Amino acid sequence: MxxxxxxxxxxxxxxxxxxxxxxxxxxxxxxxxxxxxxxxxxxxxxxxxxxxxxxxxxxxxxxxxxxxxxxxxxxxxxxxxxxxxxxxxxxxxxxxTSVGPWLPETTDLSVGPETAAERREAVDTAIRLLLERLTPAERAVYLLRIAFDYPHRQISEILHLGEDHTRQLLRRARDRLATERRHQVSTTAHRRLVRTFVAAAQSGDLAGLEELLAADVAH
The missing domain is CATH 1.10.1740 (Rna Polymerase Sigma Factor; Chain: A)
Structure with missing residues (x-):
């Protein structure tokens, strides 16, 4: 009906x-x-x-x-x-609520130095949480879908995953973010993802972020 x-x-x-x-x-x-x-x-x-x-x-x-x-x-x-x-x-x-202060709003270049520093810290915290709780595939889908509003079809093409699989990964990511289970986070990986994310959000050029996330999923 x-x-x-x-x-x-x-x-x-x-x-x-x-x-x-x-x-x-x-x-x-x-x-x-x-x-x-x-x-x-x-x-x-x-x-x-x-x-x-x-x-x-x-x-x-x-x-x-x-x-x-x-x-x-x-x-x-x-x-x-x-x-x-x-x-x-x-x-x-x-x-x-699920990942603290959300990410794209933290990259406004018109704000003062103090506010910019606070927002950069919020990005650091949110990215660390994603690294601690999500697998590379879940993290990639979550960032592309939630932070940058990519359609699932485009996400599936970037990550070489089925479209239905990306939807499952997004649901799984949301569930995992609500838990307390955490993994050890590499400082280098954390800094690299924060730097790449902020550059993408500020410039609007997401090619570098797409490449990084796809490489993490492939490994």
Missing amino acids: NLLESHRDHAEQTDDRSITGWDGDASAFVSAAPRLFAIGLRVLRDVGEAEDVVQETWLRWARADRSVVIRPPAFLALITTRLAINGAQSARRRRE
Whole structure:
């Protein structure tokens, strides 16, 4: 059953309000659903999360006082946009919590020396955590996907791994980052990865980082 069929069935089963007015309100939602899904997908870039947002929009629409809504499509689009943005912000907070202050934000060259030093220390800490807890493949996938938003297809090409495998590695990396298990970290490897990461984030040229991560996975 696709997303629209699910909402149609839900509308047909919604308590005693299946009268002409409610049928019209349900129809307004079903008509807007493709646009709502597109909004969610554009913000969240994940099909499942976008579908969840549309479902939550439906629930809020069902509970809303629709008699005061002048333009249902605009009202529904606004709800969906807010839910999607909240979802994206929550996902970002989860990433920051998992590895401390997150990485791309630590490379703003416009900040003062003291702030720059603090951010460099945050990068050092985050990279060390990745080295301590993740395998080279997990670390490579995690950095490329979370820090630089690479699509899984591109990650699989860089690392010479199957696309499904990269998705599994990302899930595994998140699980490992939540544990206390740690490995001994080479100071040389730590400094090299920090230096390469910061250079990539500052310049936007990720070729060196891609090469380093791919080499670590291959060994």
